[in-house]
Amino acid sequence: MRAVTISGAGPSGKLSISSLNHPNAGQSDVVITVAAAGVNRADLLQRAGYYPPPANAPDWPGLEISGTVKRVGLGVSRWRVGDRVVALLEGGGYAEEVVVRETQVLPVPDGMDLVDAAALPEAACTVWSNLVDVGGLRAGEWALVHGGSGGIGTTAIQVAKALGAHVVTTAGGPERAARCAELGADVVVDHRRQDFVEEALRATDGRGVDVVLDLLGGGALGDNVRSLARGGRLVVIGMQQGRRGELDLSALLARRGTITGTLLRSRPPEEKARIVADTEQNLWPLFASGQVRPVIHARIPFSEAQSAHDLLESGEAFGKVLLVP
Structure with a gap:
C-alpha cells in the first residue's frame, strides 16, 4: 500500500510517498480502507522530530481517519466489512489502510460525507475529554x-454552544473573527490587536470565564489564570507559545482555580476506549443532527502531503485540512 512517510531527521524532515506492507488485524482489531486522514499539529511536530509516536505505533503520521471496514479480527463483534467508520489512531493514518483497536472506531454520523x-475523531475526542470531561x-x-x-x-465553539454555554474565542484578523462568530462564538477576540484577558472580563462583567481550553501553553499561562472566574478551570492541551511560563500563585489561589494538562495520543487503551465511547454517546447525535459540523478548509491528495503540512504551519487554514489517497 502507499503511505506518506517522513524522510530526513529533525526540523528538516520532509514527507514522501512510500510503499509498505498491508496491515493485519489482530484479535480485537479492525482494518480500514482509508477515505481521508486528518492533518493535525501533532503531525507537524512528529515530522520535525519533537513528538515521536508511542511504542508499537506506526512511525508515519496520522492520528485520525475515515474509511470503510475491510477486515475484522476474530474477536470483533460490532463492526462488519463495508461499515463506514472513523477512527482515532496513535499514528499511521497517512496511508491507504490502517489497523486500529475496535474500541477506537466510531460510525460515520448519519448523513455525513x-x-x-x-x-x-481527534477534534471531537479532544474537545469532549478536555472541555467537558476535565x-x-x-x-x-x-x-x-x-x-x-x-x-x-x-469544534469547541460549536460544542460549547450546543451544550448551552457562552463562548469567548481568539482568532487572528477580522475575517477569521467573523467566521468564528458565524459558528456561534459570543465574543471573538482578534489577538493581533486585542487583549483576550480584558475582553473575557468585559464579556463576563468582570467575573471571568469558567473554563479555558488552551493550546498556547507557557506564554499564555499567567494571562489565562487572570481570565478565570472563581473556581475556574484551565485545561492546557498545547504548547504553541512554549513549554515554560511564569505563574503568580496568588492569582490562582485567589480564584480557587485549577490547572490541568492533558495529552490524548499517549493515553492507555482503556482510557481511549472510554473517551471514544463517551464522545460517541454525547457528541455524535449533535453531528448527526447538523447542530455541530466539521469545518473543512481543504482536501489535499496524499501526493501533496508536504503542502498540506505547509498550509497548516502557515496558519492560513480555517478548520481542518484533510489528506485523501
Missing part, C-alpha cells in the same frame, strides 16, 4: 477557547 468525517463545562457557564479558527477551536 465519508471524507469530511475524517475531521471528527473542564466540566456546563450550560450557562463561560468558556474561553484559544485558536477558534483551528480544527479543535471550530
Whole structure:
C-alpha cells in the first residue's frame, strides 16, 4: 500500500510517498480502507522530530481517519466489512489502510460525507475529554477557547454552544473573527490587536470565564489564570507559545482555580476506549443532527502531503485540512 512517510531527521524532515506492507488485524482489531486522514499539529511536530509516536505505533503520521471496514479480527463483534467508520489512531493514518483497536472506531454520523468525517475523531475526542470531561463545562457557564479558527477551536465553539454555554474565542484578523462568530462564538477576540484577558472580563462583567481550553501553553499561562472566574478551570492541551511560563500563585489561589494538562495520543487503551465511547454517546447525535459540523478548509491528495503540512504551519487554514489517497 502507499503511505506518506517522513524522510530526513529533525526540523528538516520532509514527507514522501512510500510503499509498505498491508496491515493485519489482530484479535480485537479492525482494518480500514482509508477515505481521508486528518492533518493535525501533532503531525507537524512528529515530522520535525519533537513528538515521536508511542511504542508499537506506526512511525508515519496520522492520528485520525475515515474509511470503510475491510477486515475484522476474530474477536470483533460490532463492526462488519463495508461499515463506514472513523477512527482515532496513535499514528499511521497517512496511508491507504490502517489497523486500529475496535474500541477506537466510531460510525460515520448519519448523513455525513465519508471524507469530511475524517475531521471528527481527534477534534471531537479532544474537545469532549478536555472541555467537558476535565473542564466540566456546563450550560450557562463561560468558556474561553484559544485558536477558534483551528480544527479543535471550530469544534469547541460549536460544542460549547450546543451544550448551552457562552463562548469567548481568539482568532487572528477580522475575517477569521467573523467566521468564528458565524459558528456561534459570543465574543471573538482578534489577538493581533486585542487583549483576550480584558475582553473575557468585559464579556463576563468582570467575573471571568469558567473554563479555558488552551493550546498556547507557557506564554499564555499567567494571562489565562487572570481570565478565570472563581473556581475556574484551565485545561492546557498545547504548547504553541512554549513549554515554560511564569505563574503568580496568588492569582490562582485567589480564584480557587485549577490547572490541568492533558495529552490524548499517549493515553492507555482503556482510557481511549472510554473517551471514544463517551464522545460517541454525547457528541455524535449533535453531528448527526447538523447542530455541530466539521469545518473543512481543504482536501489535499496524499501526493501533496508536504503542502498540506505547509498550509497548516502557515496558519492560513480555517478548520481542518484533510489528506485523501
